[in-house]
Amino acid sequence: MTTIKCIGILTSGGDAPGMNAAVRAVTRCAIYNDIEVKGIYRGYKGLITGEIEQFKTQNVSNIIQRGGTILKTARCQEFRTPEGRKQAYDKLKEEGIDALVVIGGDGTLTGARIFAQEFNYPIVGLPGTIDNDLFGTDVTIGYDTALNTIMECVDKIRDTATSHDRLFFIEVMGRDAGFLALNGAVAAGAEAAIIPEIAMEKDQLAETIESGFRKSKNSSIVLVAESEVTGGAMGVAERVKREYPSFDVRVTILGHLQRGGSPTAQDRILASRMGIAAIDALLDDQRNVMIGIQNDQIVYVPFSKAIKNDKPINRDLLDAVRILSL
Amino acid sequence: MTTIKCIGILTSGGDAPGMNAAVRAVTRCAIYNDIEVKGIYRGYKGLITGEIEQFKTQNVSNIIQRGGTILKTARCQEFRTPEGRKQAYDKLKEEGIDALVVIGGDGTLTGARIFAQEFNYPIVGLPGTIDNDLFGTDVTIGYDTALNTIMECVDKIRDTATSHDRLFFIEVMGRDAGFLALNGAVAAGAEAAIIPEIAMEKDQLAETIESGFRKSKNSSIVLVAESEVTGGAMGVAERVKREYPSFDVRVTILGHLQRGGSPTAQDRILASRMGIAAIDALLDDQRNVMIGIQNDQIVYVPFSKAIKNDKPINRDLLDAVRILSL
Amino acid sequence: MTTIKCIGILTSGGDAPGMNAAVRAVTRCAIYNDIEVKGIYRGYKGLITGEIEQFKTQNVSNIIQRGGTILKTARCQEFRTPEGRKQAYDKLKEEGIDALVVIGGDGTLTGARIFAQEFNYPIVGLPGTIDNDLFGTDVTIGYDTALNTIMECVDKIRDTATSHDRLFFIEVMGRDAGFLALNGAVAAGAEAAIIPEIAMEKDQLAETIESGFRKSKNSSIVLVAESEVTGGAMGVAERVKREYPSFDVRVTILGHLQRGGSPTAQDRILASRMGIAAIDALLDDQRNVMIGIQNDQIVYVPFSKAIKNDKPINRDLLDAVRILSL
Amino acid sequence: MTTIKCIGILTSGGDAPGMNAAVRAVTRCAIYNDIEVKGIYRGYKGLITGEIEQFKTQNVSNIIQRGGTILKTARCQEFRTPEGRKQAYDKLKEEGIDALVVIGGDGTLTGARIFAQEFNYPIVGLPGTIDNDLFGTDVTIGYDTALNTIMECVDKIRDTATSHDRLFFIEVMGRDAGFLALNGAVAAGAEAAIIPEIAMEKDQLAETIESGFRKSKNSSIVLVAESEVTGGAMGVAERVKREYPSFDVRVTILGHLQRGGSPTAQDRILASRMGIAAIDALLDDQRNVMIGIQNDQIVYVPFSKAIKNDKPINRDLLDAVRILSL
Structure with missing residues (x-):
């Protein structure tokens, strides 16, 4: 075990509200433990190109409430190649960075896992994705905010005048989940x-729609996950229009606005706790684990487990939607 | 001039935030002046079918902050026919309604104008539409709320990680304006x-986009009015993708969420003032006018003038967008 | 075991966001199971005075997003007396109500417990309180919304210009917790x-404040639970002003605005799940239990246990506040 | 007339939402006109101490939506003395700043006026204050946001359960207006x-309160301007409690949260237009004027006129409150 004197921190992949709160917590908790912190911009890309800056406690002032990530994110093809990862490793050595904290989703942790194995390098991951599709943690950073954003948008749509036979399809994120x-x-x-x-x-689908109208509801709102499996809101709308030409079908595509916005309390607290836990883990000589939360307790989840397994949805909620839209 | 003892109130067309605040103000100001109030549901449709209810001050309690309209709206083909309008007139007589206050946009006021002329019936209109496309009033009820809703959505999109060459097209309402x-x-x-x-x-469009990227901005956001003239966000996105295949183009369609939401202070105050003004106008024997606001003063605008003229946009703002996105 | 054909539902005590979502879920899930529902207004008071109305599925339409409770709440001295409770029992018999679902905090459940024992009457409770101070459930309905409301208020205060030596004391609810x-x-x-x-x-307190300023922060924000133990924000501010006359101390008292607002996604989902669980529990012949959630699983908590025990706070969070305000 | 090659910009006094949007507009419009920009921190204080930084277009990226002011504000006793102002003047010469744009309220413009006269120095002011108490402009930057913030807080308070005879006094800002x-x-x-x-x-006050309860409303909400004249919410509450001991009186003090929050669309557009107008005015050789907006047109208001005159409130609104709370 080598003593960690300096860590690097980066955010990668699709950004998620709460990433800034996590960056703040990692930075301040590291400094609190006399560990130096270097902020790496644009994810693995900035690691390779050396977009790296020393972080003091002031660098993370007044960011807990901000959406997005001050460290930016980017996709990085080079990091998928051995050459790219070698460059990244050399840069870490050059900068004197002894360990990495990476914040992101499935792709980010997959990259971290390969890199950690290749170079026997200590990395701790934080689950940052609005999709909540990482195994080993009850919830991911950003999910609660995105959920509230979606809900507020649907609330507004429901406000509008209810005409008979009007069907709203609202597309939300969630390619695989x-x-x-x-x-x-x-x-x-x-x-x-x-x-x-x-x-x-x-x-x-027909049964759902028809039963909705049988209940003599004025209008119906259906949420559609953006996915090849579902066909997205546009795809579903096309199908319905063909089957029910009399329906007045409307489509809203929420798109990237789901990734933005000031994080909710839950996301900020989660990110803060996980950020502290990441430093605790490194100090405890843990490595190549994702910080997870299970039953409100911090847990360490090996990268391989977090990535490879599908997290099941709660099927009781499907019944809840059906019963409560009675 | 006949004394007005009972008025009817209805909302019609696309709904707009603040309609409830207007319904509340009309109702309470009428009752304050010892005029009876009848709420007519689903616009002209409910007028014909007789979906009419006596309104007391409690009927409009706790609605000032709610989006949509408690009176509902509907499209109504029948009211476009002389027979339909005759039915509506008979219903008004039957219910003892001496005058109407109608809240809506261009179509609503056009219907009101024809009806008022045909039956020499007193009607006062309130401009309720998020599009702000009525002449004779600086602003319409609902516009400020929709504008803030759009802005908040764009704020969220701007939060997300900035990748190079990413172009967001966000479709907002405004078919003609x-x-x-x-x-x-x-x-x-x-x-x-x-x-x-x-x-x-x-x-x-090319110039706009290219100049944006020349400025080395990371990403650009373009708002597109949903209109046949513009082609909508999808149409513009298609054109851009063809010309600039390297750009990462994303589309968000805000759709009906722009019509919903709790009204802003400006919309509630505007609706409250206009609602009071509608009763004042009727008491003052004004009729067949739309209540407008010009330079913060209440004005009466003949229906014909409000409907027929196009309200010009402030072209200085086009320069503002260009200069400020420097 | 008697078959339950009709339930009554009431909200009592300080209201909490999400109570409406719970009322909706209880009502619709009961109707789904062919159980009749009667809404009881103003808590135990309306039970005694007979402010009771039959609830259909439409009665709970479009309320999931609304703060407060459509059933109102009230304090009720009479229900604390055997005579009052007898009247309540007679009213239940008269109305043909076979079981009660009550939503509220400590006082509400205490009343339910006494009544249930006295008359051997089936009651299921839902934990509805922003204070989160009920034992046996990880979280109560309303807590997440109140937490977000507080956070958003503090965010706004932090926005304002930072002057040196300015100390904000913000009083939030939480008499005992x-x-x-x-x-x-x-x-x-x-x-x-x-x-x-x-x-x-x-x-x-002095150490906290002084260390804050030693860190050369421009201003400090301290949250104070409204409580006799803490003295409230005004009390703390007085003490500090005496000790540090040079400080520019400002007080904000959030008051009842913490109880209002549209519930968050978490509160609505929690309330929906608990509402369904309440009916499931009654159908399962459970009684005199509070529905709780532990580790994301629904549990039944005997009233006595929920009321009598103190729920401990997570002391790690005290460290988190200290470390992260570095 | 001297050509302006470099301007300084500062914010001063109590901060107001939209100040950042104004700073952005001034900066970018100046750069667009090939004028150099220097950001001066902490108002007149930073001018004296030389807390000054060159501003490029990137310095004001991504701030339009943020509350507070990135330039900070401060009170400054020195600037009230001839010596302090001389120091400020010397610093301006030293930095090569040819003109100033100052954003703030009454005190800020008063300081600007004295300084401009003393040194024959060109200054343009922007009205930035949530109180809306500057003469010569229909509205000030920050007012609309504060108004919406207050409204949203009151909305939440109204959500809570209505008990009989409960009176809420909510203190809002507005010392003189x-x-x-x-x-x-x-x-x-x-x-x-x-x-x-x-x-x-x-x-x-008694009449207002009693008439409220005569109307058999469940609870009443009264907004109280924080002012020596009114006595503030606490003062009014004390008086009422003495007169009506049976009332359940609650006080909320919104405090500094009214100064924060992301600016509304109206405040951002106003600030953007005024910021552009400030540069236009300087290029047009205007000086020692405040930019105002009257009837949606930009106007130039001499400092003396903006400061010395009281802006009257719209007394019709007092009637509106009374009629609409029927």
């Missing part, structure tokens, strides 16, 4: 959620 | 607004 | 939290 | 506003 669509539907009181985990046959 | 897109672009600090009033040639 | 003050301080990045669980000696 | 309290009361549907412009006799 229906957490946002399903929980968003419960939170917003929507009539249905179409998610990648459940292949919805044409008949089921 | 660019107020929301143009003012939204100023308020959100967007790089450009594409609006129906200004036919933007392919070259100009 | 520091959850809101402590978690609010972490979420808002405040410099300290003064909570009833930790008697803060004058010296500690 | 009742704009926020009066317009806030209209926007939030409050029962009354107590403002410095109208000396409310004990009898009137």
Whole structure:
């Protein structure tokens, strides 16, 4: 075990609200433990190109409430090659960085895992993704904020005048995971959620829609996860228009606004706790683990476990959507 | 001049935040002046079918802050026919309603104008539309809220990580008028607004985009008014993708969420003042006028004038968008 | 075991965001299971006076997003007397109500417990209080919303110009429990939290404040739980002004605005799940239990256990506040 | 007339949302016109001490949406002395700053006026204050945001359960001007506003309160401007408690949270237009004027006129509060 005197911190992949709160916590907790901190910009890309800056406690002042990430993120093809990773390793040596804290989703942790193995280099990961699709943690940084953003948008749509037979399809993020669509539907009181985990046959969609109107509701709101499996809101809308030409179908695509916004209290507290835990883990000689939270307790999850496993959705919520849109 | 003992109130067309505040003000100010109030549901449709209810002051309690309209709105083909309007007139007589206050946009006021002429019936209109496209009033009820909603959405999109050459096209409402897109672009600090009033040639769009990137900005945000003239965000995005295949183009369609949400202070105050003014106007024997606000003063605008004229946008704001996105 | 054909539902005590979502879920899940629902207004008071109304699914339409409670709440001295409770029991019999679902905090559940024992009457409770001070559930309905409301207020205060030696004391709710003050301080990045669980000696307060200024921060924000133990924000401010006359001390008392606002996604989902669970529990012949959530699983907590035990705060968060305000 | 090659910009006094949008607009419009920009920190204080930094267009990126002011503000006793102002003047010469744009309220413009006369130095002022108490402009930067903040807080308070005879007194800013309290009361549907412009006799307050309860409202909300004239919310509450011991009186003091928050669309557009106008004015050889907006047109207001005159409130709104709380 080598003593860690200096850590690097980076955010990578799609950004998520709360990443700044995590950067702040990692930075301040490191400094509190007399560890130097270097901020690495634009993820693995900036690690290779050397976009690196010394971070003092002031660098992370007044950022806990801000969306996005002050460290920026970027995709990085080079880091997928052995040559790119070698360059990154050399840069870390050159900068005197003894360990890395990386914040991001599946792709970020996969990169971290390969790099850590290749160079026997200590890395701790924080789960930062609005999709909540990492195994080993009950919740990821950014998920709660995105969920609230979606809910507030749906609330506004429900405000508008209710005309008969009007069907709103609202596309939310979640390429492989229906957490946002399903929980968003419960939170917003929507009539249905179409998610990648459940292949919805044409008949089921029809049943959902028709039963909605049988209940003599004025209008129905359906959340659709943006996914090849679901076809997205546009795809579903096309299908419905073909089957029910009389329906007045409207589509809203929330897009990247789901990634933004000031983080919620839950995301900030989660990010703060996880940021402190990352430093604790490094001091405890833990490495190549993702910090997770399970039953409100901090846990260490090996990268391989966090990445490879699918996190199941709570199927009771599907029933909840159905029962509560009665 | 006949004494007005009972008025009817209805909201019609696309709903707008602040309509409830207007309904509240009309109702309470009428009751304050010992005039009876009847709420008519679903616009002209409910007038014909008789979906009418006596309104007391409690009926409008706790609604000033709510989006949508408690009176609902609907489209109504029948009211476009002489037969339909005759039915409406008979219903008004039957219910003992001496005058109408109608809240809505261009279509609503057009209907009111025809009806008022046909039956020599007193009507006062309130301008309720998020598009701000009524002549004779500086601002319409709902516009300020929609503008803030758009701005908050764009704020969230700007939060997300800035990748090079990423172009966001955000579609906002405004079929015939660019107020929301143009003012939204100023308020959100967007790089450009594409609006129906200004036919933007392919070259100009290119110039706008390229100059944006020349300034070495990381990403650009363009607001696009949903309109046949502009082609909408999807249309513009298609054109850009063809010309600049290297750009990472993203589309967000805000859709009906722009119509919802709790009204802003400006919309509530405007609606409250206009609602009081509507009763004042009727008591003052004014009729067949829209209540407008000009230079912060209440004015009466003949229906014909409010409907027929185009309200010009402030072209200085186009310069503002260009200069401030420097 | 008697078959339950009709339930009554009431909210009582200080209201909490999410109560409406719970009322909606209980109502719809009951109707889904062919159980009749009666809404009881103003808590135990309306139960005694018979302010009771049949609830259909439409009665709870469009309320999931609304703060407060459509059933109102009230304090009720009569229910604390055997005579009052007897009247309540007679009213339940008269109305044909076979079981009660009550939503509220400590006082509400205490009343429920006494009543249930006295008359051997089936009651299920839902924990609805922003203070989060009920044992047996990780979180109560309303807590997450209040926490976010507090955080957003503190965010605004931090926005304002930072003058040297300015100290803001912000009073938040939590007469006996520091959850809101402590978690609010972490979420808002405040410099300290003064909570009833930790008697803060004058010296500690001084140390906290002085260390804050030693760090050359421009201004400090301290959250103070409204409590006799802490003395409230005004009390703390007086002490500090006496000790540090040079400080520019400002006080904000958030007051009842913490109880309001549209509930967050977490509160709505929690309330929806608990509402469904309440009906499930009654169908399962459970009674005189509070529905709790532990490790994301629904649990049944005997009233006595929920009321009598103190829920401990997470002391790690005290360290987090200290470390992160570095 | 000397050509202006370099301007300085500062914010001073109590900060107001939209100041950053103004700083951005001034900076970018100056650079657009090939004028150099220097940002001066902490108002007149930083001018004297030389806390001055060159501003490029990037310095004002991504600030339009942020509350507070990136330039900070401070009170400055030295600038009230001829010696202090001489130091400031010397610093301006030393830095090569040819003209100043100052953003603030009454005190800021008073300082600017004296300085401009003393040294025959060109200054343009922007009205930045949440109180809206500057003459010559219909509205000041920050007012609309503060008004919306107040309204949202009152909305939350109204959400909470309505108990009989409960009276909420909510203290808002406005030492000398009742704009926020009066317009806030209209926007939030409050029962009354107590403002410095109208000396409310004990009898009137009693009348207001009693008439409120006569209307059998469950609870009443009164906005009180923080002022020696009104006595503030605590003062009014004390008086009421003495007169009506049976009332359940609650006090909320919003305090500095009214100064914070992301600016509204209106404030950002106003600040952007005024910022551009400030540079236009300097290029047009205007000086020692405040930029105002009247009837949506930019105007130049001599400092003396802006400062010395009282802006009247719209008394119709007092009637509106009374009629609409029927």
